[in-house]
Amino acid sequence: MADQQESAVAQAERSGPKPWRRVACEIDLPLPTAVWVLTAHVLTILVPLVLVMAVASNIEYLNTVLDQPELLYVAAGLFVVASVCESAQNTLDRWYLTGTPPSLLDLLFNSMIVLALAFQVLAAVGDLAWVWPVALIGALLYPVAYLMGWPTPPVQAVLGLSAAVLLYFAFEEPVVFITLVTVFFTLFFLDVLLRTGQQVMHGFTTLVNAFSVAAVAAAIYWAAEGDGGWSWGFVIGITVALVALAFGLRPRLLKLPPTPRRKPAPGDWVSA
Numbered sequence: 001m002a003d004q005q006e007s008a009v010a011q012a013e014r015s016g017p018k019p020w021r022r023v024a025c026e027i028d029l030p031l032p033t034a035v036w037v038l039t040a041h042v043l044t045i046l047v048p049l050v051l052v053m054a055v056a057s058n059i060e061y062l063n064t065v066l067d068q069p070e071l072l073y074v075a076a077g078l079f080v081v082a083s084v085c086e087s088a089q090n091t092l093d094r095w096y097l098t099g100t101p102p103s104l105l106d107l108l109f110n111s112m113i114v115l116a117l118a119f120q121v122l123a124a125v126g127d128l129a130w131v132w133p134v135a136l137i138g139a140l141l142y143p144v145a146y147l148m149g150w151p152t153p154p155v156q157a158v159l160g161l162s163a164a165v166l167l168y169f170a171f172e173e174p175v176v177f178i179t180l181v182t183v184f185f186t187l188f189f190l191d192v193l194l195r196t197g198q199q200v201m202h203g204f205t206t207l208v209n210a211f212s213v214a215a216v217a218a219a220i221y222w223a224a225e226g227d228g229g230w231s232w233g234f235v236i237g238i239t240v241a242l243v244a245l246a247f248g249l250r251p252r253l254l255k256l257p258p259t260p261r262r263k264p265a266p267g268d269w270v271s272a
Helices: 002-015 019-024 031-046 048-057 059-065 071-092 104-125 131-148 153-171 174-196 200-225 232-253
Strands: none
Touching: 031 048, 031 071, 031 200, 048 059, 048 071, 048 200, 059 200, 071 104, 071 200, 104 131, 104 153, 131 153, 153 174, 153 200, 174 200, 174 232
């Protein structure tokens, strides 16, 4: 009997803790914050599929207003790859962000986003031969600037604005300019996150990116149906209201306490 008990104990020690404990010990966030942040990342990975469905279900219409609408599939795929790279970087950081130091995964994340914007441009005016080298060279400037320590926002701004303007002329749906508004809120929430250490802001920083892709999908659906979507007045009004709300809340948000790091619980697996 004693031998059987010793054998059971030895087997339990060899098998180690349950897989969920191994996963949990890689996340230095309290449970509610971890659920929120992980949910935001999952949604951001999945939202490009909405763009894929929008293109697939309206391909005949898109062929009449875009030169190469199938390139929107490529853009959607790049958005997914970018989100996966971001999640991988967060895993290395144990999901507790304290800054954005240069790293390979961060380079890939941002480069994929910029390349996706370039393919949105090509989807709109890809029949013009000169646009291909200009768009792709513009996208390649991002990793070069990143690695050399040069300013990268101008590259993102030029391609982002170009994509929004060209898609607007194609669809005549002002909602596409929400893609530019999301850039502001990404930087806004990231700034609060870095200043306070409040990791709830991490979820907001991630999730607003999903609205950028959703805005393009919405523009496709509304334009194809011909019913009209958000008017200029509504887009401008909601943008002004949200930006004003953000600046109004900023003093309070900057007073948020830092999120305490999750302490390993008894029985948690800790790698050597």
